[in-house]
Amino acid sequence: MTGLIWIVLLPLIGFVVNGLGRNVWSKTVVSLVGCGTVLASFLLSCNVFSMVYAARKVGEQASFSHTVFEWISAGSLHVNLSFLVDPLSAVMLLIITGIGFLIHLYSTAYMKHDKGFAKFFAYLNLFIFFMLLLVLGSNYVVMFIGWEGVGLCSYLLIGFWYHRIDYAAAAKKAFVMNRIGDLGFLLAIFLLFYNFGSLEFSAVLPKAATMVQGDTTLLLISLLLFVAATGKSAQIPLFTWLPDAMAGPTPVSALIHAATMVTAGIYLIARSNILFTLSPVTMEVVAIIGLATALLAAFIAVTQNDIKKVLAYSTVSQLGYMFLGLGVGAFTGAFFHVITHAFFKALLFLGAGSVIHAMSNEQDMRAMGGLKKKLPVTFLTMFIGTVAIAGIPPLAGFFSKDEILAHAFIQSKALWIGGFIGALFTAFYMFRMLFLTFYGKFRGTFEQEKHVHESPMAMTVPLMILAILSVIGGGLNLPEALGGSTALAQFLAPVFADSVALSEGFHLAHTTEFLLMGVSALAAIVMAIYAYVLYVRKAIVPGADHEKRKGLAQLSYHKFYIDEWYHAMITKPLNNLSTFCFKILDKKVIDGLVNYIGNGATRAGNVIRLLQQGNIGFYIFCMVIGIIALLAYGLYIV
Amino acid sequence: MGTIVNELQGIPLNHYILLSSIIFSIGVIGVLTRRNVIIIMMSVELMLNSVNLLLAAFSAYHGDASGQVFVFFIMALAAAEVAVGLAIIVMVYRNTKSIDINALNKLKW
Numbered sequence: 001m002t003g004l005i006w007i008v009l010l011p012l013i014g015f016v017v018n019g020l021g022r023n024v025w026s027k028t029v030v031s032l033v034g035c036g037t038v039l040a041s042f043l044l045s046c047n048v049f050s051m052v053y054a055a056r057k058v059g060e061q062a063s064f065s066h067t068v069f070e071w072i073s074a075g076s077l078h079v080n081l082s083f084l085v086d087p088l089s090a091v092m093l094l095i096i097t098g099i100g101f102l103i104h105l106y107s108t109a110y111m112k113h114d115k116g117f118a119k120f121f122a123y124l125n126l127f128i129f130f131m132l133l134l135v136l137g138s139n140y141v142v143m144f145i146g147w148e149g150v151g152l153c154s155y156l157l158i159g160f161w162y163h164r165i166d167y168a169a170a171a172k173k174a175f176v177m178n179r180i181g182d183l184g185f186l187l188a189i190f191l192l193f194y195n196f197g198s199l200e201f202s203a204v205l206p207k208a209a210t211m212v213q214g215d216t217t218l219l220l221i222s223l224l225l226f227v228a229a230t231g232k233s234a235q236i237p238l239f240t241w242l243p244d245a246m247a248g249p250t251p252v253s254a255l256i257h258a259a260t261m262v263t264a265g266i267y268l269i270a271r272s273n274i275l276f277t278l279s280p281v282t283m284e285v286v287a288i289i290g291l292a293t294a295l296l297a298a299f300i301a302v303t304q305n306d307i308k309k310v311l312a313y314s315t316v317s318q319l320g321y322m323f324l325g326l327g328v329g330a331f332t333g334a335f336f337h338v339i340t341h342a343f344f345k346a347l348l349f350l351g352a353g354s355v356i357h358a359m360s361n362e363q364d365m366r367a368m369g370g371l372k373k374k375l376p377v378t379f380l381t382m383f384i385g386t387v388a389i390a391g392i393p394p395l396a397g398f399f400s401k402d403e404i405l406a407h408a409f410i411q412s413k414a415l416w417i418g419g420f421i422g423a424l425f426t427a428f429y430m431f432r433m434l435f436l437t438f439y440g441k442f443r444g445t446f447e448q449e450k451h452v453h454e455s456p457m458a459m460t461v462p463l464m465i466l467a468i469l470s471v472i473g474g475g476l477n478l479p480e481a482l483g484g485s486t487a488l489a490q491f492l493a494p495v496f497a498d499s500v501a502l503s504e505g506f507h508l509a510h511t512t513e514f515l516l517m518g519v520s521a522l523a524a525i526v527m528a529i530y531a532y533v534l535y536v537r538k539a540i541v542p543g544a545d546h547e548k549r550k551g552l553a554q555l556s557y558h559k560f561y562i563d564e565w566y567h568a569m570i571t572k573p574l575n576n577l578s579t580f581c582f583k584i585l586d587k588k589v590i591d592g593l594v595n596y597i598g599n600g601a602t603r604a605g606n607v608i609r610l611l612q613q614g615n616i617g618f619y620i621f622c623m624v625i626g627i628i629a630l631l632a633y634g635l636y637i638v
Numbered sequence: 639m640g641t642i643v644n645e646l647q648g649i650p651l652n653h654y655i656l657l658s659s660i661i662f663s664i665g666v667i668g669v670l671t672r673r674n675v676i677i678i679m680m681s682v683e684l685m686l687n688s689v690n691l692l693l694a695a696f697s698a699y700h701g702d703a704s705g706q707v708f709v710f711f712i713m714a715l716a717a718a719e720v721a722v723g724l725a726i727i728v729m730v731y732r733n734t735k736s737i738d739i740n741a742l743n744k745l746k747w
Contacts, residue, residue: 614743621670 181231
């Protein structure tokens with residue numbers, strides 16, 4: 001497992017080289033270093049993955065750990081910088097380095113004209129490094145370092161064009177929102193150490209597995225971990241940072257805010273699955289929050305006009321599905337959705353980036369339209385991505401989403417109905433985006449029309465690869481009902497073994513499963529046709545920003561006024577409190593006290609100095625009186 | 639030496655104390671009431687010498703020489719003090735054409 005350290009170290013080296021030499025190296029060198037390190041990391045990851053795969057083939061646990069060095073050793077606290085490779089982290093390794101490499105490649109063309117080219121690649125490499133640390137850490141502390149690190153990179157990259165005030169504000173918002181979740185993570189770590197005396201997964205999780213279901217400590221820990229996950233993975237109530245995070249360059253949105261970082265919350269819960277399975281209350285909370293987020297975000301996405309905003313809300317919504325899956329105990333299903341989502345959402349974001357690139361940085365879909373002929377590759381790949389996310393068979397999204405919905409169906413019919421409605425919305429808003437962008441007549445300016453061109457190879461090749469993955473990704477975990485072998489579930493089995501043993505298992509008649517699949521696939525197609533009728537046949541173009549909309553549309557268009565709510569309920573009172581502390585407590589009370597003492601001394605001096613009349617006789621008289629008084633004191637009183 | 643001690647001891651100690659106190663008080667009153675700086679200096683000398691007298695008397699009565707050693711120190715100190723004090727008075731006179739203590743009333747608020 002010596003290659004393991006290099007998987008992590010290579011992107012860090014890339015960061016250092018590009019970061020230090022950002023004004024020295026030419027763009028070619030920077031691209032080579034940036035992409036090369038990640039590619040090398042990917043190849044090493046493939047090697048590690050094949051080892052894990054081979055071990056799983058012969059039925060082993062396939063869990064390898066590797067200690068780099070002993071880091072903290074104080075009292076009973078022992079923390080090592082150590083890595084753990086098991087089926088779960090092996091799959092994450094492939095996603096991060098694989099998709100990471102494709103997006104690096106894409107960025108070489110997308111960011112070509114940016115003067116922060118080297119800085120961008122340095123940040124991207126740093127992100128890959130921290131993300132790998134997050135998934136490879138064999139204890140909660142190393143994971144937490146990665147967790148914080150990706151948050152930092154996310155901040156740096158959202159605010160990449162920091163000279164735009166609103167972009168810088170978006171970065172700050174993302175960072176602060178994440179910090180709220182991180183506090184939950186920290187508290188959970190403290191509690192874990194307090195109760196289990198260790199922070200290694202290999203020590204904590206088996207010990208937790210022996211505890212009784214519904215234990216209060218586990219409930220608290222799992223809830224705190226979930227708070228952490230809501231921050232990083234943009235769930236209610238901390239989801240508002242993700243749509244704003246679209247201020248970053250599009251490859252960043254694809255890599256960090258769709259494919260990898262935002263799935264860290266799901267990884268965290270999947271990793272600690274036993275803690276959650278043993279706390280049914282938390283599971284319910286996770287499922288309900290997940291579903292609510294999925295529905296809310298899908299509902300908002302329906303009326304957004306910024307192509308990236310649609311995708312951002314779609315990401316929030318899909319993350320909600322993953323949490324729904326976790327909440328109903330479909331750990332494999334949720335993780336399957338992480339994988340397929342990484343494929344098609346990265347594809348969609350990169351496609352959107354290609355469109356934005358072609359349209360000279362235009363992001364408003366109302367100014368697009370009719371790009372089908374002009375951007376054939378982008379159109380075709382985005383079409384595949386849209387079909388995949390909409391849940392139309394046989395593309396990837398259908399299988400993963402269906403697995404989650406099937407598990408939800410067993411758990412509760414209400415959850416299934418909610419998820420189903422969300423899926424309807426998903427199909428609708430995704431096709432709406434596709435039709436508004438690529439069909440109809442061109443609605444942009446004449447300048448833009450003249451300039452429109454298909455993106456260079458470096459951008460279209462990643463699109464094509466991701467499109468192929470989006471098509472075949474579903475094959476990773478074909479359900480038994482369709483004659484598949486649930487390969488992913490078999491592969492991940494050791495990670496979820498304890499949880500699966502506790503649950504009642506997945507029993508659903510094949511006919512019911514077929515029926516559920518049929519209904520959701522049919523519904524998705526119907527919604528796609530509905531979108532076609534609205535936006536292609538009738539060629540409806542959404543109205544201007546200030547236009548008054550009707551009822552729910554107004555609510556959806558203004559994102560349920562959630563930002564305004566947060567502003568009124570949290571930001572403003574906090575600001576007022578700060579203003580109060582500043583203007584009253586600090587300025588009046590503390591400064592007042594200090595100034596009062598100073599002024600008091602001055603005033604007392606003003607009075608007392610009148611004693612100094614300059615009459616020496618008087619001074620001597622005072623001196624004599626003083627000496628007599630002192631003597632009297634010494635003689636008679638003491 | 640012996641005879642002087644005997645003679646000194648011939649007078650009761652109380653008398654020395656009283657005499658010293660009277661001389662000291664005269665000195666204090668002189669300092670407080672007179673306005674001529676030279677007289678004030680002289681009054682200060684008077685106070686110092688009254689103390690010297692007392693020290694010498696105690697020394698004789700207790701048969702302890704350290705009292706007289708103190709007297710020598712005080713005399714040396716008084717000489718230095720007078721030298722500095724007179725120099726200051728000369729400077730004051732040059733500046734104010736007066737040795738009246740009230741001419742030095744600039745030292746105030």
